[in-house]
Amino acid sequence: MFSVCIFGKRVIEMSERCGWVGVDAIYEAYHDTEWGVPEYDxxxxxxxxxxxxxxxxxxxxxxxxxxxxxxxxxxxxxxxxxxxxxxxxxxxxxxxxxxxxxxxxxxxxxxxxxxxxxxxxxxxxxxxxxxxxxxxxxxxxxxxxxxxxxxxxxxxxxxxxxxxxxxxxxxxxxxxxxxxxxxxxxxxxxxxxxxxxxxxxxx
CATH class of the missing domain: 1.10.340.30 (Hypothetical protein; domain 2)
Known part of the structure; x- marks a missing residue:
């Protein structure tokens, strides 16, 4: 299973993600595009x-x-x-x-x-x-x-x-x-x- 990382053009393989991420697509998207991104609003x-x-x-x-x-x-x-x-x-x-x-x-x-x-x-x-x-x-x-x-x-x-x-x-x-x-x-x-x-x- 693969997902595109919002931060770059390469794809993230499931085995490369932080280990807390499950196989649910919502979880993957949250990890890849939101979690840890500095928020200032x-x-x-x-x-x-x-x-x-x-x-x-x-x-x-x-x-x-x-x-x-x-x-x-x-x-x-x-x-x-x-x-x-x-x-x-x-x-x-x-x-x-x-x-x-x-x-x-x-x-x-x-x-x-x-x-x-x-x-x-x-x-x-x-x-x-x-x-x-x-x-x-x-x-x-x-x-x-x-x-x-x-x-x-x-x-x-x-x-x-x-x-x-x-x-x-x-x-x-x-x-x-x-x-x-x-x-x-x-x-x-x-x-x-x-x-x-x-x-x-x-x-």
Whole structure:
């Protein structure tokens, strides 16, 4: 099975990809075109963090398959809209079979939208996050999946700060998965063709 990498003209053979990628085409596309790519848009960063929170206790492929449903149910993940929601909206979402129906995570999303607004007004959510690494992604060079940590001292620090600012469902492991997804760290294995391509995208 092969897939074209968005970053270059060569094709990626399944055996070359990072070992966490399954054989599902959605997973392959996510790995090849999105995971680890540095993201600098505040709203997109917020969406990624929220989806990582919903993934807690579940597989990421479950979230990927429901992502379009999430975007529809959560008004395109517009935090300014979600921040105004209340109990009626929680009940509506709890009745939606297209998403993860977890009251705690849904309520946390509403609270996280309000926390996002405060940070966005203060300095910008994008700048707030990227300041933790001086604006430049960390370029890791992991040889095997066993080398990749579940969390780091930095993800612990960011998690604590997010919680102080009102965020929920943002523990160190969730935050590290978010850091990987948003490209704050380049955790493609060095044997994966996307490692070098993602590194070139750093500002």
């Amino acid at each position: 505040s709203r997109t960063l917020w969406e990624k963090l929220i989806l990582d929170g919903f993934q807690a206790g579940l597989s990421w492929i479950t979230i990927l398959k429901k992502r379009d449903n999430f975007r529809a149910a959560f008004q395109g993940f517009d935090p300014d809209i979600i921040a105004r929601w209340g109990e009626d909206d929680v009940l509506r979402l709890l009745a939606d079979p297209g998403i993860i129906r977890h009251r705690g995570k849904i309520e946390a999303t509403i609270g996280n939208a309000r926390a996002w607004q405060r940070i966005e007004i203060d300095k910008g959510f994008d700048r707030y996050l990227w300041d933790f690494v001086g604006g430049k992604p960390i370029q890791n060079r992991w040889a095997t999946l066993a080398d990749v940590p579940a969390y780091t001292d930095l993800s612990v620090e960011i998690s604590k700060d997010l919680k102080r600012k009102g965020f929920k469902f943002c523990g160190p492991t969730i935050v590290y998965a978010f850091m990987q997804a948003m490209g704050m760290v380049n955790d493609h294995l060095v044997t994966c063709p996307c490692h070098a391509q993602v590194a070139k995208l750093a500002r």
